[in-house]
Amino acid sequence: MSGKRLLAAAVCAWAILGLTSHAARAQDEPKPAAAPADVEAAPADEGPKLDRGNNAWMLTSSALVLMMTAPGLAMFYGGLVRKKNVLGVIMQCFFLMGLMTVIWGLWGYSLSFGGTKPWIGNADYLFMNGVQSEWKDGAPYVPMYPTGIPMLTHMVFQGMFFIITPALIVGAFAERMKFSTMVVFMILWGTFVYCPIAHWVWGGGILAYGTENAKEYGMGGALDFAGGTVVHISSGVSALVCALLIGKRLGYGTEPMPPHNLTYTAVGAALLWVGWFGFNAGSALAADGVAASAFVATHFSAAAGALTWAGLEWVIRRKPTVLGAASGAVAGLVCITPASGYVTPMPALILGVAAGVFCYFACTSLKSAFGYDDSLDAFGVHGIGGTVGALLTGVFATRAVQDLNGGDPLGLYEGGTLLKGQIVATIATWILAAAVTFVILKVLDLTMGLRVATQDELQGLDLTQHGEEGYIFM
Amino acid sequence: MSGKRLLAAAVCAWAILGLTSHAARAQDEPKPAAAPADVEAAPADEGPKLDRGNNAWMLTSSALVLMMTAPGLAMFYGGLVRKKNVLGVIMQCFFLMGLMTVIWGLWGYSLSFGGTKPWIGNADYLFMNGVQSEWKDGAPYVPMYPTGIPMLTHMVFQGMFFIITPALIVGAFAERMKFSTMVVFMILWGTFVYCPIAHWVWGGGILAYGTENAKEYGMGGALDFAGGTVVHISSGVSALVCALLIGKRLGYGTEPMPPHNLTYTAVGAALLWVGWFGFNAGSALAADGVAASAFVATHFSAAAGALTWAGLEWVIRRKPTVLGAASGAVAGLVCITPASGYVTPMPALILGVAAGVFCYFACTSLKSAFGYDDSLDAFGVHGIGGTVGALLTGVFATRAVQDLNGGDPLGLYEGGTLLKGQIVATIATWILAAAVTFVILKVLDLTMGLRVATQDELQGLDLTQHGEEGYIFM
Amino acid sequence: MSGKRLLAAAVCAWAILGLTSHAARAQDEPKPAAAPADVEAAPADEGPKLDRGNNAWMLTSSALVLMMTAPGLAMFYGGLVRKKNVLGVIMQCFFLMGLMTVIWGLWGYSLSFGGTKPWIGNADYLFMNGVQSEWKDGAPYVPMYPTGIPMLTHMVFQGMFFIITPALIVGAFAERMKFSTMVVFMILWGTFVYCPIAHWVWGGGILAYGTENAKEYGMGGALDFAGGTVVHISSGVSALVCALLIGKRLGYGTEPMPPHNLTYTAVGAALLWVGWFGFNAGSALAADGVAASAFVATHFSAAAGALTWAGLEWVIRRKPTVLGAASGAVAGLVCITPASGYVTPMPALILGVAAGVFCYFACTSLKSAFGYDDSLDAFGVHGIGGTVGALLTGVFATRAVQDLNGGDPLGLYEGGTLLKGQIVATIATWILAAAVTFVILKVLDLTMGLRVATQDELQGLDLTQHGEEGYIFM
Amino acid sequence: MKKVEAIVRIFKLEDVKNALSAKGIHGMTITDVKGFGRQKGHTEMYRGTEYKVEFVPKVKIEVAVPDESLQLVLDTIMRTAQTGQIGDGKIFVSDLNNTIRIRTGETGEQAI
Amino acid sequence: MKKVEAIVRIFKLEDVKNALSAKGIHGMTITDVKGFGRQKGHTEMYRGTEYKVEFVPKVKIEVAVPDESLQLVLDTIMRTAQTGQIGDGKIFVSDLNNTIRIRTGETGEQAI
Amino acid sequence: MKKVEAIVRIFKLEDVKNALSAKGIHGMTITDVKGFGRQKGHTEMYRGTEYKVEFVPKVKIEVAVPDESLQLVLDTIMRTAQTGQIGDGKIFVSDLNNTIRIRTGETGEQAI
Numbered sequence A, B, C: 001m002s003g004k005r006l007l008a009a010a011v012c013a014w015a016i017l018g019l020t021s022h023a024a025r026a027q028d029e030p031k032p033a034a035a036p037a038d039v040e041a042a043p044a045d046e047g048p049k050l051d052r053g054n055n056a057w058m059l060t061s062s063a064l065v066l067m068m069t070a071p072g073l074a075m076f077y078g079g080l081v082r083k084k085n086v087l088g089v090i091m092q093c094f095f096l097m098g099l100m101t102v103i104w105g106l107w108g109y110s111l112s113f114g115g116t117k118p119w120i121g122n123a124d125y126l127f128m129n130g131v132q133s134e135w136k137d138g139a140p141y142v143p144m145y146p147t148g149i150p151m152l153t154h155m156v157f158q159g160m161f162f163i164i165t166p167a168l169i170v171g172a173f174a175e176r177m178k179f180s181t182m183v184v185f186m187i188l189w190g191t192f193v194y195c196p197i198a199h200w201v202w203g204g205g206i207l208a209y210g211t212e213n214a215k216e217y218g219m220g221g222a223l224d225f226a227g228g229t230v231v232h233i234s235s236g237v238s239a240l241v242c243a244l245l246i247g248k249r250l251g252y253g254t255e256p257m258p259p260h261n262l263t264y265t266a267v268g269a270a271l272l273w274v275g276w277f278g279f280n281a282g283s284a285l286a287a288d289g290v291a292a293s294a295f296v297a298t299h300f301s302a303a304a305g306a307l308t309w310a311g312l313e314w315v316i317r318r319k320p321t322v323l324g325a326a327s328g329a330v331a332g333l334v335c336i337t338p339a340s341g342y343v344t345p346m347p348a349l350i351l352g353v354a355a356g357v358f359c360y361f362a363c364t365s366l367k368s369a370f371g372y373d374d375s376l377d378a379f380g381v382h383g384i385g386g387t388v389g390a391l392l393t394g395v396f397a398t399r400a401v402q403d404l405n406g407g408d409p410l411g412l413y414e415g416g417t418l419l420k421g422q423i424v425a426t427i428a429t430w431i432l433a434a435a436v437t438f439v440i441l442k443v444l445d446l447t448m449g450l451r452v453a454t455q456d457e458l459q460g461l462d463l464t465q466h467g468e469e470g471y472i473f474m
Numbered sequence D, E, F: 001m002k003k004v005e006a007i008v009r010i011f012k013l014e015d016v017k018n019a020l021s022a023k024g025i026h027g028m029t030i031t032d033v034k035g036f037g038r039q040k041g042h043t044e045m046y047r048g049t050e051y052k053v054e055f056v057p058k059v060k061i062e063v064a065v066p067d068e069s070l071q072l073v074l075d076t077i078m079r080t081a082q083t084g085q086i087g088d089g090k091i092f093v094s095d096l097n098n099t100i101r102i103r104t105g106e107t108g109e110q111a112i
């Protein structure tokens, strides 16, 4: 019900936004997004020169972010489902590592980071042209990114985000979605939801802080250091739409569906925590002071989130659980993501606590109030946590970490005006994600069908979708 | 019995040490600890400049050390307990990642690394003041550490040590300790055991090699590259005290308590091995030749330890076991920790062999001789291995790796006098750890109680402390 | 049968090659292998100076490659065997981490990288002499490698390859080989198979691209960026010989032998994917543009391999499996290994597809056609994938990534002549690996025996070889 | 007294248990078993090759009942465990000489 | 011959087994089971919401005994498995027509 | 009708099952059990100290058979499960009052 209304609202809002955009297109192209804080001056003719320290850190970060999807998320989610569906979830994560990587290389990176049009990228980087090394006047030429890393490094680092973001959605329709439909859904979702939002926020589009585009359409734009909007709100909100459209699991509400292996879930959460250092500190695109600051903020928020969630259980239910501590850590990591490169350590603790509180109640009170079956709480943790984080970034971002406003304050707390841009970005992301996901799913529902047969759901996805069993212990 | 006597001794010794200290406080403040080998010259007014290579390595190392606690240690320990307690152990490790991080940020780092008083740090860095970025004369200012990394990087790297050290103790009281009591214990232990020792050895305190403080009270001080005293002796000795005071598990000695999942234990040991590169080579606080040397020493000692322990089993019991190889590798890693940045590869092999031999017999003959129930051999591996390592550092440390003595030899083997300082540091650490842990536990025993109810211990900590089960395979 | 013939052929071919070599030895020493692309100019007297960015990346890569063996390969292989043998496989991987490391430190590195004789290394680096830091004219002296990393870093990075290569062979004789025999076999195999091939290809020997040696005996030599010949062909071909000589598992072909824990296999595959970034991008021995390019090629090929294998199953068997996606990813990683530092992203996708197709049919049609029991498809994936990769490197290698031929084209595709050298290197590796492995196994068969007793095989290696059980869930 | 052993589909366990306790049968013992019968198992895949798994996971429900409530128990199980598809399972009935409640030492029907 | 099936608490298995072999009963077969009865299971938590787990893990001990040693076996199990708390379990006794030792083909009481 | 319960070695399960269905016995139920008997288990190691594991993993095969095919079933199991080593296992035979096929409600021998 409520879901339907929400979506209706979304669609209208979107239409309106759409119109304004058309009007807007008349305007002449805004100039490129401001280059990151620490671009190194370099001779105009040859572009930035290689910084091996930055490159070392960014390659490491790229590896860490891949690790987040598998084994990280695969174990975190895999442990939460029933035994008969463990491979189904792991397969979805693993297969997406292959699928989204190929899409990213062929067109995804170009649609996200090509040019600085307001709404979407361009074709400059299709098939890695202009990104890969070329043979140029008698020598290999390596296109460089402003922070002194090869563009290939930037591409592959961002490509890891393109993997984990759809993988997060898997939690919403776990234990019942048709594998074939999931594959098609993710191709469309990555292209029509992720790429536009990534371009808006990071590619110099309508929400990119301080750009002409943002001044034009985005009320100055938003700061999203590592993906509060692009990654977490987009996946979390889409997850909610999935949960509403695909419907509840058989027996949901009547029989218990306990996690079949919490040791995996705890291990997965720990790997997410570790990998998130690459995700957030890596988003500095350099091994500098901002990276160090983001690393610390990430760590502190995760810690505060874990203590808060487990603490709430302890107070309310009189027992702190492993799942609670793990969920809280993840919530803290989600919430700090957009803020990580802009806030100091103490506010990071506050964001962690906020994440713990909001996500705890989203996964308990909110979910039971509306009665949707977001199997693994992809919305409760990523949608809610991402939203809280995006907004609090507008409160706690400080020029003490990065001076992005010509010496003027950023966040509300230090007297800045960033918050309004954050609100706009949050709403825009909610709308795009909800609307496009809704349309894609409706189409797939009519064409391929979203859900496995009842018999198959009862027997489990492992055997029926993949012809395998997770454990054969006899 | 023996335990009691040992502790009595400890307390007396401590009292004495305490008095001298008071006398000593009259002295004027010693000057800062010598900066690490590779400080880079930098204009006096602006402090050391950022070295991105060093920072890249230190951020990576910080991530690796977190990974050691979970999933590393959580799986290593989790696999060794019985199924009904697997979550109990994992939860303790995971929860400590949150708890100790917050303490470290609020006061731990300041008490450990603030100032260079002889006995304990100061309040300079409380709540990250003087560590985090600040807005200073119209620009962000990033406080730097001498090796060209932000102080935030140094803080978070050291913070990871503050997590794993208490987590190591968990092995001693596994399967029977009350979760609530464990939480309070660790807060006190971190503050009153870890911080002082870290300050003594690394913070310019009474045991910091070559400092005035060390000349004053520490017989010249000790070399502890990555934590033989601070991490392993402190946790290992405290573990022994815990095992003695909390008593044996129900049925200990009468019924077998086999590890419920040795695959986890092996995986955990491998992750510890990998993470230890960050732990030891990261302790160079730079990506230089010393880091490379420490990396190699670590790897060689782990290898020798694994072969030695498994080899001893092969000879004595006629079967080499996975647990033996894993335990030996960890023993080798523990033993090389204090020496890693000071010894060449061949001595590293010797330390690994020594670790295998001493820890093997500590976990078999010694433990059965005294009959205490150190559930997962936290003392046998970390207490013994750390002690052996701290002493052998005094034998094999060489100026060929780091010239810390004005060109004069260091270790006994090359004719140096380092050993006496190592002995002093070892004894002082044993005493502080044993005495303070004893006092804390006694207080908690009287106030909160250390141990779960018998019924709960029989049913397992997972259900009774956390309301969860590790595996639900039906 | 077929196996026998193949081996006969091998031995003859080898004999011939052997003779030519003797003749050849008369020639005067070829000069050193060309230093890697990005050597930094440095004053002749003091050698290359430390590059902290490169060193940071290489230390990280070394850690990643160790992680590939355990937990990576240990879980990948461990999950594929039956429950009763899971520790047997994990133990072999873990024990090899210790064993091969010690051998590498004592003589392996020297035999592989000492001097530039055509056939084998020399004694320069025995026991780490000339590799470790020394006390030289009043200061510590750190021997450096041309890319600005300490030789210790190069040694330990290469040492990780010396661990995983033999560990890959474990897949061929899993579930039936005597542990003691395996230990002796690996010592001999590492010394007489790995070291010579590593020297030929990477140590300036007969196959090292562009060296005098290669011009002399290797038709110009081959490009093997990260180990298509040295690691994958050598281990894969040796694996086939092992499978043929040790014979089938009891009940092979009559009763199903399903993987006991596919969740481990999927997690292991994901860890291999992550670790492979260190393996391939690390083989640039620097954090430069080549490293970034290799990182991307690796990622793209793994992705294409996963999609291809799972896709083939989907088409042929109508169900894509987790094991298929995992196997395909590994096949793609194997195949790109020799090419990773020489090809652009799109060809990397092609190599991934080729790997998926060839390895799929090698593990199904080929294996069933010949009926050998290569338990975990070490030959099907590494032997075949490595061969396909080595040859396709000769097709797609381009000067656009590295200009190694004085500006002239490299691969067939851009009109170069590299392919013939690749073919020679592939054949030479097949022959050496097959012949020496055959001889070693025959000797061990007569002396120690290769296989456990039938009773032990039925009961499982965990209990009979190691006196342990993997899981005790009661 | 009689012992009733029913082999049923795993996902029917919850229903059967609830139906029985609704009928006042407050004790039973469950065992995980593997069944072999007309229902023909399934095929699984291993690296592109298929193999048959002939055993089907089932649960066995054991209930000791006084003779008079035997029929009730049988009917209840029949009704709730039935799907009509091959593989619904079997019920086996046999005699019990005695039952003892360990806690109290009670024997016979009051021990049930 | 009689067949004795005892459902007992997991942590009592060791004691019962030792007591029986002390009494000269040298063979038995153990099965992991889940029990449902007066003992009411426990609640578990899942992301802040609670749910009841009604099945309690138990072990079933099966012993085939010659009629003359039946009483001895029953008494031994009773004594060692008892805690007095709800959930101690049950013992079921039934007839065995025959027992065969596969190794030797012996039948009847000497096969036990 | 009779119920046959055979405790056999795990690796014999496949053979016994095949032999039985070759003989036209198309239904059986398998349970993982642990056995205690003359076969004395094994020792395991834990950090250099040894401990005995007295229980040996076995499987229990339960088959309900019409009286006339009882002997056939017993012989088949005997023959295929025997190795002659201690630990081959036991076969227990008992009476069944009734069998019901849940799917159809058929009772007695045609339900088997």
Ligand SMILES: Nc1ncnc2c1ncn2[C@@H]1O[C@H](COP(=O)(O)OP(=O)(O)O)[C@@H](O)[C@H]1O
Binding pocket: D007, D034, D035, D036, D037, D038, D039, D040, D056, D058, D085, D086, D087, D088, D089, D090, F026, F027, F028, F029, F030, F062, F063, F064, F065, F101, F102, F103, F112
């Ligand atoms: N003769 C038998 N003895 C013991 N168990 C049996 C026997 N026949 C069938 N079963 C059990 O009943 C289950 C269902 O039987 P099956 O023949 O598959 O379907 P249906 O009960 O519909 O005829 C089997 O999986 C097996 O566990």
Ligand SMILES: Nc1ncnc2c1ncn2[C@@H]1O[C@H](COP(=O)(O)OP(=O)(O)O)[C@@H](O)[C@H]1O
Binding pocket: D026, D027, D028, D029, D030, D062, D063, D064, D065, D101, D102, D103, D112, E007, E034, E035, E036, E037, E038, E039, E040, E056, E058, E085, E086, E087, E088, E089, E090
């Ligand atoms: N009627 C029954 N049939 C089969 N098993 C039963 C029956 N009643 C109880 N049990 C078994 O005995 C166990 C203990 O019974 P319960 O009623 O919980 O406690 P108590 O034995 O003290 O009365 C149960 O968990 C169940 O496994």
Ligand SMILES: Nc1ncnc2c1ncn2[C@@H]1O[C@H](COP(=O)(O)OP(=O)(O)O)[C@@H](O)[C@H]1O
Binding pocket: E026, E027, E028, E029, E030, E062, E063, E064, E065, E101, E102, E103, E112, F007, F034, F035, F036, F037, F038, F039, F040, F056, F058, F085, F086, F087, F088, F089, F090
């Ligand atoms: N009295 C008994 N009651 C129930 N099961 C038994 C009994 N005696 C033996 N068994 C089962 O039979 C198995 C084999 O018996 P054992 O004495 O070890 O060898 P054998 O059958 O060759 O004499 C045991 O592991 C146990 O499972």
